[in-house]
Amino acid sequence: MIIDQKLSNIDPLNLERLKGLSKKARETIVDIGATETGCHLGGSLSVIDLLIALFDNYSLNNNNQIVLSKGHAAAALYSVLYVQGVLKENPAQNYGKHNSLLTGHPNHKIKGIPYSTGSLGHGIPYAAGWALAQKLKGSTGLGIAICGDGELQEGLCWETFQVVQAKQINNFMCVVDINGAQNDGLTSHISPSENIKGRFEAFGFHTLEVNGHDFKEIIQALQEINNCSKPLAILAHTIKGKGLPSIEGNPKAHYLKIPHRLKNKWKRSII
Amino acid sequence: MTLSGRDAYRDELTKIAEYNDHILCLEADLGGSNHKFEAQFSDRFFNMGIAEMTSIDMAAGLAEAGYIPFFSTFASFASLRSAESIKLAMGYMGKNIKIVAPYGGVSGGWFGTTHHSLEDIAIVRSFLNIKIACPYGEEDTRRVIREAALSPHPYYVRLSRNDAFESLERESDAAFSTIVNQRGTSKLCLISIGEQGTELCKKMEDMYPEVSHIHLCYVDHSSLKDVIDQLEGLGELFLVVEEHRLAGGTASLLSVLLPNKRVYSFDCGELWPLYGGNHKETLSHLKFDSENLEKRITNLLMTH
Numbered sequence: 001m002i003i004d005q006k007l008s009n010i011d012p013l014n015l016e017r018l019k020g021l022s023k024k025a026r027e028t029i030v031d032i033g034a035t036e037t038g039c040h041l042g043g044s045l046s047v048i049d050l051l052i053a054l055f056d057n058y059s060l061n062n063n064n065q066i067v068l069s070k071g072h073a074a075a076a077l078y079s080v081l082y083v084q085g086v087l088k089e090n091p092a093q094n095y096g097k098h099n100s101l102l103t104g105h106p107n108h109k110i111k112g113i114p115y116s117t118g119s120l121g122h123g124i125p126y127a128a129g130w131a132l133a134q135k136l137k138g139s140t141g142l143g144i145a146i147c148g149d150g151e152l153q154e155g156l157c158w159e160t161f162q163v164v165q166a167k168q169i170n171n172f173m174c175v176v177d178i179n180g181a182q183n184d185g186l187t188s189h190i191s192p193s194e195n196i197k198g199r200f201e202a203f204g205f206h207t208l209e210v211n212g213h214d215f216k217e218i219i220q221a222l223q224e225i226n227n228c229s230k231p232l233a234i235l236a237h238t239i240k241g242k243g244l245p246s247i248e249g250n251p252k253a254h255y256l257k258i259p260h261r262l263k264n265k266w267k268r269s270i271i
Numbered sequence: 272m273t274l275s276g277r278d279a280y281r282d283e284l285t286k287i288a289e290y291n292d293h294i295l296c297l298e299a300d301l302g303g304s305n306h307k308f309e310a311q312f313s314d315r316f317f318n319m320g321i322a323e324m325t326s327i328d329m330a331a332g333l334a335e336a337g338y339i340p341f342f343s344t345f346a347s348f349a350s351l352r353s354a355e356s357i358k359l360a361m362g363y364m365g366k367n368i369k370i371v372a373p374y375g376g377v378s379g380g381w382f383g384t385t386h387h388s389l390e391d392i393a394i395v396r397s398f399l400n401i402k403i404a405c406p407y408g409e410e411d412t413r414r415v416i417r418e419a420a421l422s423p424h425p426y427y428v429r430l431s432r433n434d435a436f437e438s439l440e441r442e443s444d445a446a447f448s449t450i451v452n453q454r455g456t457s458k459l460c461l462i463s464i465g466e467q468g469t470e471l472c473k474k475m476e477d478m479y480p481e482v483s484h485i486h487l488c489y490v491d492h493s494s495l496k497d498v499i500d501q502l503e504g505l506g507e508l509f510l511v512v513e514e515h516r517l518a519g520g521t522a523s524l525l526s527v528l529l530p531n532k533r534v535y536s537f538d539c540g541e542l543w544p545l546y547g548g549n550h551k552e553t554l555s556h557l558k559f560d561s562e563n564l565e566k567r568i569t570n571l572l573m574t575h
Contacts, residue, residue: 108364114335116364119355125325126360129332136315136338143332160325167317
């Protein structure tokens with residue numbers, strides 16, 4: 001994804017616009033969840049507001065790249081590309097189908113997706129490499145990775161943060177979607193990630209905590225990259241399945257196939 | 272003085288970097304403290320620390336932005352620790368990354384099994400689209416590095432440690448071309464891969480003038496398919512001599528690519544290199560030496 005940074009307008013109308021995009025993206029995720037294969041529904045709904053804000057703030061064209069490192073949330077990425085107009089058709093039409101590039105994890109052959117992710121951890125060093133390249137070129141471009149809190153269990157993430165610190169890659173941003181759950185249950189039960197903020201700070205990051213469903217907070221945090229001389233970590237507290245009352249907050253919503261008969265009802269229920 | 276493969280790599284890459292400012296040199300803390308590239312181009316040299324997977328994935332980001340990152344660490348760590356990153360970034364997504372891996376085979380000698388790499392070619396070869404080069408000697412190493420720098424393809428260059436060899440003479444300047452070092456009259460043709468394999472085969476040339484010897488530098492799936500026609504005309508029996516395991520080794524692939532020929536392997540067998548000793552002694556422990564190769568050739572000539 002080649003994108004262009006612009007200052008965000010945090011006026012109320014803009015916030016309403018983003019909410020509208022977010023609702024449309026959530027509807028698209030439900031469409032994808034209701035396909036034959038289903039999708040990683042819970043984590044797609046938790047990360048969607050972050051993706052909407054990022055893609056809106058860094059829209060198509062120059063030296064920035066956004067990488068969804070928690071690639072299992074591909075449905076969210078495809079939906080955002082759809083509501084942004086990069087994908088012309090509802091991705092649910094071909095998601096998972098024979099001869100379709102819309103695979104269950106992001107496919108780098110699709111416009112707007114710079115790196116195929118899904119094996120957790122890899123998108124973070126890729127974005128750091130992109131950021132380093134921009135520094136070498138004297139560009140102000142950014143490398144931005146969006147990962148999950150469960151993903152931080154991968155050693156590769158911390159290996160990369162060590163390198164980011166050592167090489168002073170200050171144009172790197174890591175946004176963590178902290179929804180508290182992973183494939184087999186609650187992150188706190190499986191491998192608790194205590195004091196994430198302190199960990200990032202120890203690795204030299206300027207670290208902010210936000211409500212990952214509040215656009216005003218998200219956008220203000222994103223703009224901090226312009227004001228600090230360190231890499232930026234945004235710890236976004238989110239809710240798994242956010243926006244769908246029937247699954248909101250349920251860790252079992254990690255992967256779901258929505259019965260077709262419930263699709264429209266669920267879409268109408270989106271908050 | 273002839274340089275070892277890894278010294279030749281550092282020297283050649285530094286030369287290329289003089290006229291190509293897209294060349295980057297990445298090391299994982301095993302490049303030595305007096306790296307020639309670092310001395311001349313410190314702004315394009317990155318000791319990433321002991322972070323192999325990160326290095327490959329970051330190299331992917333650098334490559335996407337138009338740079339040509341060369342990443343070097345020991346073969347065992349490059350191929351095994353970074354395997355998933357290599358598969359994704361270099362194989363699947365075809366990012367223009369060059370891995371240069373010294374300490375191939377058991378060239379680490381007394382450093383022990385952790386530092387040996389008898390599986391790397393099998394691993395990397397299974398990730399399609401990556402060029403795998405095993406140059407023999409200084410000049411071939413320089414050729415391969417030049418070719419890698421010019422090529423849009425990802426590369427895995429397997430080198431040895433500090434042994435220095437004079438490369439075989441080539442008719443062309445391309446390491447892609449095969450070298451027929453000896454054309455014999457018997458049905459048997461030796462195929463040598465890498466430094467130690469080629470050294471052993473050269474020793475056999477005087478003892479068995481009737482045996483042909485061909486040397487291959489590039490041994491990835493695609494490159495091997497490209498030389499099949501040439502191999503077809505060189506014999507009925509082929510003995511591939513390679514400092515590697517049989518599983519996933521070059522002989523195992525050629526046996527499938529040459530279904531009408533008999534392809535045998537002279538490799539490092541099924542033992543783990545448990546003991547100390549220098550490179551040659553470690554190879555002898557694995558029965559990868561001239562004495563055993565001689566027995567193998569004699570046996571093949573007598574039974575066919």
